[in-house]
Amino acid sequence: MNAPLSSAQAGWAHALASPFPPLRIRRSVLLALIAFTGTAFMLSLAIGAVSIPLEEVVRVLLGGQASNDTWQTIILIFRLPKAITALLAGAALSAAGLQMQTLFRNPLADPFVLGISSGASLGVALVVLGGAAVSASVFGRTAFLGELGLVSAASLGAAAVFVLVLAIARRVQNIVTLLVLGLMVGYLTSAVVSVLIYFSLPEQVSAYINWTFGSFGGVTWQQMRTFAPALLVGLVTALVTVKPLNALLLGENYARSVGVNVRAARWWVTASASLMAGAVTAFCGPIGFIGIAVPHLCRALFVTSDHRVLMPASLLLGGGLALIFDLISQMPGTRAALPLNVVTSAVGAPIVLWIVMRRQSFGRI
Amino acid sequence: MVTNWLAARHALRSLGSKLDRPEREGHVTDPAIAICAHDLTTGYRQGSHVRVVHRGLELVLPRGKLTALLGPNGAGKSTLMRTLSGLQPALSGTVWVDGVPLRALSPQAIARRIAVVLTDRVDVGYMTAYALAALGRHPYTRWDGRLTPEDEQIVQEAMYAAGCAGLAARMVAELSDGERQRVMIARALAQQTPIIFLDEPTAFLDLPRRVEIMYLLRNLAHQTGRALLLSTHDLELALRFADLLWLMGGDGTFVTGTPTELLQRGELLRVFSAEGQEVRHYLQDLHQRWQATDLLRTPQ
Structure with missing residues (x-):
């Protein structure tokens, strides 16, 4: 048996040849990620249908006055809330995706496996599609259908599933039960939505479809007061649960054996992931792929499951990528804009595909 | 000594004597004993449905010794280990760990006393052997799981002790079964517990790897003074390497003793008495040979 080398015996030469790899995230990598996300943030303020010079953007952000009043308005009223929304939503979806993948030990889990977005889409479908069936008046519907109506409908739907999931998460022995629950909620809501679509007018259907495209642009400063705190609570909880998540990598039995209260950990992880997925879906629509792809990207980039x-890497990369996806969907220099989910899927799908192909030769989560 | 105590305990119990209490308390606080259990009933409770696996177990796990738990499949070896390590509650009876009732200990406190190596498949994608062993520090790290230099030192020493320091930079997914088992043992050592349970640590390993692991475990028990309990189906290796055997019959019987004692008393055969004729004949033949040869001479 090898005797442990004392550091005095081994000296610096041993330290150089140490067989033990570093365990922490490298500071340079962390700085690079922060720089990436920061750049994406600044770019999303500067680029759009109207281009604004970066120094003007910086001046406005520092509380100064832009040389052009329109720029001032564009930055403060339109682009800044949108950029903050994208940053927070991207970070939240990535964190929730990472949590779900580890909790279910399933590389294909995403923030919506628990049926949160299904609940939200049912809420929206009931308002958009079902609302007219009640009032039978297109005008009445559109009046009722303000941004706020959509947000509250989606929030109610997401919250209903959220409460259901948490009530069940407290009870179940086997975590897979939750997964099955999420699937069933998904099937149920899609059945109801299909029925509603079948009996709806084309304009209503298109209003619903519009919502499913997703957008970071709908959050006003007023709504930010609900949106940002909800996501920040979720993100902080996600950062605090990294220790039990690491233990859960070895499975629930091992986690229990190192002192993790598995049931409590499961509940907190589920609660924060559902809160984040629910808030993002309520305010931005069902935004796909970021939540599943970013954690995998980070694993591949940093070659770790820690x-x-x-x-932290998923938060930063998720926020940065969401900003860039949003930027691409604006198609700067043109009048047109692509739906956000088209962009996230067009970029996200190849990534997931690549991971699935890669998995044959390598591990999982 | 242990068997004597058990025999005495049994006699006292059958007399219905209340004298057994001070006797047991003596064991509870005996510093040479890591775990003892009294009138322990193991099993599963699901709603109102109760399935008893073992009733009225009396057992003692000494420090500094390698104890092997033997018995046919389904005899309840894993259930007993899970119960003793607090992973599942006992149906009744008491387990003392370091003289403290197990049920009075928090999960964190148990994790600082008992480490386990399970049969659960460890399936992590991107994790080095070092990072895996470092998870053993979990009960000691602060909220964010950050390892101090002292923690890293302890993990590294554990990997040297388990003979897997050279694997530190390798990915867990690329390790062979034997290599992974060593890393899991290093993880348990890094947990710095006086007690380690290993559920079939030699399953899936080839003979050289099985022998290596048994040497490693016995040396760890003797040199570090830890109480090691392993379950195994490998009768011969257990007889050769273990200091004590716990024999669990398929019919709910439970006897303990040194390998020599149990071999001479024919207890090993009794454990498998419920098996079919072919099995019994095979084991009888094996048993006679073991008794005839110098099997129990301690391997060097």
């Missing part, structure tokens, strides 16, 4: 690395 949540102390993956969680």
Whole structure:
């Protein structure tokens, strides 16, 4: 048996040849991620249908006055809330995706496996499609259908599933039960939505479809007061649960054996992931692929499953990528804009595909 | 000594004597004993449905010794280990760990006393062997799981002790079964517990790897003073390497003793008495040979 080398015996030469790899995220990598996300944030303020010079953007952000009043308005009223929304939503979806993948030990889990977005879409479908069936008046519907109506409908739907999931998460022995629940909620809501679509007018259907495209642009400063705190609570909880998540990598039995209260950990992880997925879906629509792809991207980039690395990395990369996806969907220099989900899927799908192909030769989560 | 105590305990119990209490308390606080259990009933409770696996177990796990738990499939070896390590509650009876009732200990406190190596498949994608072993520090790290230099030192020493320091930079997914088992043992050592349970640590390993692991475990028990309990189906290796055997029959019987004692008393055969004729004949033949040869001479 090898005797442990004392550091005095081994000296610096041993330290150089140490067989033990570093366990922490490298500071340079962390700085690079922060720089990436920061750049994406600044670019999303500067680029759009109207281009604004970066120094003007900086001046406005620092509380100064832009040389052009329109620029001032564009930055403060339109682009800044949108950029903050994209940053927070991207970070939240990535964190929730990472949590769900580890909790279910399933590389294909995303923030919506628990049926949160299904609940939200049912809420929206009931308002958009079912609302007219009641009032039978297109005008009445559109009046009722303000942004706020959509947000509250989606929030109610998401919250209903959220409460259901948490009530069940407290009770179930086997975590897979939750997964099955999420699937069933998904099937149920899609059945109801299909029925509603079948009996709806084309304009109503298109209003619903519009919502499913997703957008970071709908959050006003007023709504930000609800949106941002909800996501920040979720994100902080996600950062605090990295330790039990690491233990859960070995399975629930091992986690229990190192002192993790598995039931409590499961509940907190589920609660924060559902809160984040629910809030993002309520305010931005069902935004796909970021939540599933970013954690995998981080694993591949940093070659680790350690949540102390993956969680901060996913937050930063998720926020940055969401900003860039949004930028692409604006198609700068043109009048047209692509639906956000088209962009996230067009970029996200190849990534997931690549991971699935890669998985044959390598591990999982 | 242990068997004597058990025999005495049994006699006292059958007399219905209340004298057994001070006797047991003596064991509870005996510093040479890591775990003892009294009138322990193991099993599963699901709603109103109760399935008893073992009733009225009396057992003692000494420090500094390698104890092997033997018995046919389904005899309840894993259930007993899970119960003793607090992973599942006992149906009745008491388990003392370091003289403290197990049920009075928080999960964190149990994790600082008992480490386990399970049969659960460890399936992590991107994790080095070092990072895996470092998860053993979990009960000691602060909220964010950050390892101090002292923690890292402890993990590294554990990997040297388990003979897997050279694997530190390798990915867990690329390790062979034997290599992974060593890393899991290093993880348990890094947990710095006086007690380690290993559920079939030699399953899936080839003979050289099985022998290596048994040497490793016995040396760890003797040199570090830890109480090691392993379950195994490998009768011969257990007889050769273990200091004590816990024999669990398929019919709910439970006897303990040194390998020599149990071999001479024919207890090993009794454990498998419920098996079919072919099995019994095979084991009788094996048993006679073991008794005839110098099997129990301690391997060097």
